[in-house]
Amino acid sequence: MGGPSKEEKQIQAQYRLIEALRASEERFRAIVEQSPISIQVFDREGRCLMVNEAWERLWGVPRKVLENYRLFEDEQLRDAGILDQVRRAFAGESIEIDTHAYDPGRNRGGSRRKMWLRARIYPLTGPDGTPDRVVVMHEDVTDQIERQQRERELHDLFEAAFEQSNDAIFIHDLEGRMMRANNRALEMFGIRKEDLPKLRVPDLHPASVHKEIRQRFEQFLAEGRIRFETLWKRADGSEFPGEVSATIITVAGQKLGMGLVRDLSKIRETERRFRLLFELIPDAVGVHRDGIWQMANPAAVEVFGAESEADLIGTPVIERVHPEDRAKVMERIRLQVEEGRAAPLIEERLLRLDGSVFWGEVQARPIEEDDGRSVLVVMRDITARKQAEQRLAESERRLRQVMEAIPLATVITRIADGKLLFSNRAGYELSGLDPDQAAATPAHEIYVHPEDRERMIAMLRERGEVNGFEAEMQKPDGTRFWALIHARRF
Structure with a gap:
């Protein structure tokens, strides 16, 4: 038998070439599929011929969404000027595409947010030796770009804070x-x-x-x-x-x-001025924190009978308060420190360093400082005033006793409207009014002829006193009587 003919040899060679091409294509597909890098292959019409699993992971969409996708119709690539570079790849040039933004959701139905990508495009030649396909390899640099953006934002923020x-x-x-x-x-x-x-x-x-x-x-x-x-x-x-x-x-x-x-x-200048004012204030002023004196002006040193500010600084505030008033003062301090409320003006008994008692008029207000809350206290010694009030009260008590003992009706009324301000027992008995009735009854209503009171008041204003003025008066039950009036204005 003779060997294969020339034609048979050519056919066998073509089969071997086809098998080699098929094997090469399968190896190419296997390499593409197993690559950890996102890869797409496009023909000259811009149709996607294949993608690998890395592409699906990167874009977050299945391959089937590319059935109607056309590379040269992608508006995002066109707007970014990338399509011109793709055409250069089909002309046989290897291309590196700089970092650019791409939103998968705009035309691929992907759910991912906008990505930042870098890409490389390589041409693949066909049997005739001219490029008929291109391979596109994507690199996701979103994390890197966003990190750089955050770093720039932080840098800009630092620069703004630094300079301003x-x-x-x-x-x-x-x-x-x-x-x-x-x-x-x-x-x-x-x-x-x-x-x-x-x-x-x-x-x-x-x-x-x-x-x-x-x-x-x-x-x-x-x-x-x-x-x-x-x-x-x-x-x-x-x-x-x-x-x-x-x-x-x-x-x-x-x-x-x-x-x-x-x-x-x-x-420091403000502190100096405050200290000067603090020391010149005639009232006693102190500052305490946590119930301990921190500052005291000269007036406070004097009012507490101390020799210097050092005698008060560091000592408990409550030690300078009379034991019977301490509960009230502790509650005031609590409201100031815990709730930040100002304490109203009150009168309380205070103690000097020698233990002697004096009356003080005290007002306090919390003050906010960088490291906490203190309390500013202003005090005034009102012992002399309290003693005068006590003497006046005692004098009034004695005067009332004397007037009550007088057997003649003695009353004090206001000139302007005749309101009763005081009456002794004899006055109530003469008028026939009890204290409540007398307080509600103007003086002119007791006169039978109210003009008599007007004449007496005119004389009183002119002379300052009236003696032996006769006027007819009446009681609530209608009983009338004549009264001889002696009056003095004061």
């Missing part, structure tokens, strides 16, 4: 060399921006506190944060009090110190 802060902010290395300062710092210290790198931490302080600053800086490095008050120095040599709050921060892997400086000059 009312406090001076300095950033320095852990050797104390200045690296950066905000505009408020340059203004507060009178420093030129170009001079900042020449400065170290001690240069911001007068020589008188350099030893303290070295110790504080060592403490800062050891503990990582610090807060204290000290003296600061401006570029012109002038000094001012200030508070610094510093912490160690990490920027791009480098540890740096960041300090916020607050100028306390105005606060």
Whole structure:
């Protein structure tokens, strides 16, 4: 038998080529399917020929949604200018597409939010040696882009806070060399921006506190944060009090110190003026916290019989209150401290340091401070007034006893409207009115002829007193009687 003919050999060669192509295609599909990278294959018409599982995971949609998808009709790719690059790939060029945004939900029915992608496009040549397909490989960089966006937002936020802060902010290395300062710092210290790198931490302080600053800086490095008050120095040599709050921060892997400086000059001046006013107020003024005296002005020192403010500072407030009034005072303090309510003006008995008692008129108000709530107390010694009131009350009591003992009717009425202000027993008996009736009955209603009272009042206003004025009067039961009146205006 002879060997295969030439035609048979050609047919066999074609079969082998077809089998090789089929095997190559299957290997290609297997590689694509098993790749962890999202891959799509498109023909020249923009139809999707295949995708792998990584693509489905990336886009969150099944492959079947691509049945009617046409690459060259994708508006998002067109608007981003990517379709022109795809056409270059079909012309045989390998393309890398820069980071761009894509919303799967707009035209693929995906449920994912907008993604940020990078892509590579490779051409595949057909039997004739010209590209007839392209392979698109996607890389999801959404997390990276969003992280960068958050970092930019945080950076912008930091920059805004840094530059707009009312406090001076300095950033320095852990050797104390200045690296950066905000505009408020340059203004507060009178420093030129170009001079900042020449400065170290001690240069911001007068020589008188350099030893303290070295110790504080060592403490800062050891503990990582610090807060204290000290003296600061401006570029012109002038000094001012200030508070610094510093912490160690990490920027791009480098540890740096960041300090916020607050100028306390105005606060100290306000405190000085307050202290001056505090000491000049004639009333006794004190401040207590947690029931312990913290401040007392000279008037308070005097009213409590102390030699100096030190005799009161640190002692319980309640010790200066009479035992019988302490429960009332403790409740007032509770309302001020726990509820922040002002205590109204009251009179209470207080104790001097020697134990003697005096009457005080006291008003208190809570004051809010950075580290808690204190109570401001204003006191006035009213012992003399209370004694005068007691003497007056005793005098009135004795006068009433004398007037009650007088056998003649004695009354006090108001000139303007005749209202009864006082009557002794003889007065009630003469008028026939009981105390309630007398209080409700104007004086002119007792006169038979009211004009008689008007004439008497006119004489009283003219002379200051009237003696022997006769007038006819009547009782509630109609009984009439004549009265001889002696009156004096006071």
